[in-house]
Amino acid sequence: MTLSIPQFHNARVLVIGDIMLDRYWSGGAKRISPEAPVPVVKIDAVEDRLGGAANVAKNLAALGCDTSLCGIIGSDDAGKIVLELLSSSNIQSHIHTATGTPTITKLRVLCQHQQLLRMDFEEALPSITTTDTLKGIGAEIVRADIVVISDYAKGTVSDCAPIITLCKQHHTPVIVDPKGSNFARYHGATLITPNLGELEGVVGTCSTVEQALERAEALREDLQLEAMLVTLSEKGMALIRAGRAPLHIPTEAQEVFDVTGAGDTVIATFAGAFAAGADMPTAMKIANIAAGIAVAKIGTATVTTDEIVASSGDQNSVISHGICNLENLTKMTRLARQKGETIVFTNGCFDILHAGHVRYLQQAAALGDRLVIGVNSDDSIKRLKGESRPVVPLQERMELLAALDCVDWVTSFSEDTPANLITAITPDYLVKGGDYDPKLIVGYDTVTNSGGKVVVMPFVQGCSTSSIIERIRKSL
Numbered sequence: 001m002t003l004s005i006p007q008f009h010n011a012r013v014l015v016i017g018d019i020m021l022d023r024y025w026s027g028g029a030k031r032i033s034p035e036a037p038v039p040v041v042k043i044d045a046v047e048d049r050l051g052g053a054a055n056v057a058k059n060l061a062a063l064g065c066d067t068s069l070c071g072i073i074g075s076d077d078a079g080k081i082v083l084e085l086l087s088s089s090n091i092q093s094h095i096h097t098a099t100g101t102p103t104i105t106k107l108r109v110l111c112q113h114q115q116l117l118r119m120d121f122e123e124a125l126p127s128i129t130t131t132d133t134l135k136g137i138g139a140e141i142v143r144a145d146i147v148v149i150s151d152y153a154k155g156t157v158s159d160c161a162p163i164i165t166l167c168k169q170h171h172t173p174v175i176v177d178p179k180g181s182n183f184a185r186y187h188g189a190t191l192i193t194p195n196l197g198e199l200e201g202v203v204g205t206c207s208t209v210e211q212a213l214e215r216a217e218a219l220r221e222d223l224q225l226e227a228m229l230v231t232l233s234e235k236g237m238a239l240i241r242a243g244r245a246p247l248h249i250p251t252e253a254q255e256v257f258d259v260t261g262a263g264d265t266v267i268a269t270f271a272g273a274f275a276a277g278a279d280m281p282t283a284m285k286i287a288n289i290a291a292g293i294a295v296a297k298i299g300t301a302t303v304t305t306d307e308i309v310a311s312s313g314d315q316n317s318v319i320s321h322g323i324c325n326l327e328n329l330t331k332m333t334r335l336a337r338q339k340g341e342t343i344v345f346t347n348g349c350f351d352i353l354h355a356g357h358v359r360y361l362q363q364a365a366a367l368g369d370r371l372v373i374g375v376n377s378d379d380s381i382k383r384l385k386g387e388s389r390p391v392v393p394l395q396e397r398m399e400l401l402a403a404l405d406c407v408d409w410v411t412s413f414s415e416d417t418p419a420n421l422i423t424a425i426t427p428d429y430l431v432k433g434g435d436y437d438p439k440l441i442v443g444y445d446t447v448t449n450s451g452g453k454v455v456v457m458p459f460v461q462g463c464s465t466s467s468i469i470e471r472i473r474k475s476l
Contacts, residue, residue: 006276009064017053017150019071021078026110053150059268062302068092078103125155145275146173153179177267191227213246265294322402342368345427347418351390364431365406374418417442430454
């Protein structure tokens with residue numbers, strides 16, 4: 001699938017809703033408690049992340065949107081952490097601090113990337129009306145290209161009517177992530193984004209997707225919405241609009257690790273794309289890609305534009321495999337690292353590809369997750385080996401290397417050494433064939449200073465381009 005990804009940085013988005021702090025305590029569990037039949041987790045990592053409406057804002061900011069957030073926190077340490085995280089994420093905050101009320105906090109205990117326990121710390125929010133919550137942000141609604149209401153049924157946006165009315169007065173689209181069994185309070189919104197369970201909580205259990213979409217259309221009409229985006233878990237998502245057949249697309253998820261916050265990613269990506277100029281079907285498809293990326297991560301996670309572009313098949317922007325220029329290579333290696341993958345780099349002339357090359361590259365690839373090859377340009381080889389070389393021109397050498405299963409990306413360099421290329425991607429492993437002293441290999445300092453390793457692999461005896469050329473000459 002090829003999509004035109006909009007310029008997210010052009011979108012100004014205001015998020016209003018229930019703000020939370022998501023905490024993750026992680027560690028190993030090697031024994032069962034003598035006090036009860038439960039694992040004992042030795043905590044070795046603690047992480048705080050923005051949750052609820054703040055996670056929606058975080059997702060928007062990660063895409064590059066100009067993002068503001070309105071909501072309620074407590075006058076406690078958790079609230080201070082939320083404000084610090086918002087500031088570090090470049091999110092403008094319009095926050096009401098409620099004295100004597102704790103910031104809504106969810107604490108998850110993880111072992112080997114699996115949740116063992118979740119503890120919620122929350123109390124009923126004080127009697128703060130929506131009008132009070134909205135004080136001072138009327139100008140933000142006017143300024144925004146779109147408003148997102150993130151309703152987690154905690155009380156911040158229990159009365160959405162004033163927000164929706166104000167948005168309609170200023171012709172600002174407003175989309176809602178709904179909760180509860182009463183969707184009437186979302187009447188007149190531009191779009192709402194229930195999942196299948198939330199939809200069934202309003203329209204009743206649906207035996208088929210088709211029945212769910214029929215009931216969703218009836219609900220859309222009753223609430224006077226422009227559209228409804230229904231997420232259907234492993235069955236993808238569907239867009240329901242007036243006078244049009246439902247648009248149903250399959251899920252993009254390849255591997256699911258954690259669905260925490262996936263709904264936040266969907267509404268944030270849809271809102272950002274729509275505000276940046278995409279139509280609703282395109283915004284839905286982009287949000288579907290983002291959701292597939294998010295569920296492959298642990299916990300409340302954000303998705304970047306680079307990740308969306310890489311997964312969308314937009315080959316004008318990035319190359320997911322094969323021959324690429326330096327700009328695309330740096331994008332792809334950055335995305336690979338975001339997924340926890342290690343980068344292996346090697347370089348050479350590879351003039352007349354032979355069995356020795358293939359075995360060497362297979363061994364290099366086994367060191368990590370992604371193998372990158374830097375190939376000397378034709379002029380570079382002439383300077384190094386003489387006017388009679390290369391025998392095979394650069395483009396053909398690169399095509400042969402890219403066809404190998406063990407190779408991920410192939411790029412070229414015109415200098416005599418790959419020093420600039422190594423600096424640009426800073427691989428986890430720098431591999432060289434021969435009997436070199438590792439410290440004398442070009443790029444040694446760059447790689448080792450960043451925590452990487454330099455590996456020297458022996459060449460396969462009897463296999464070399466020079467010996468092949470000599471055998472050809474003798475046979476003539």
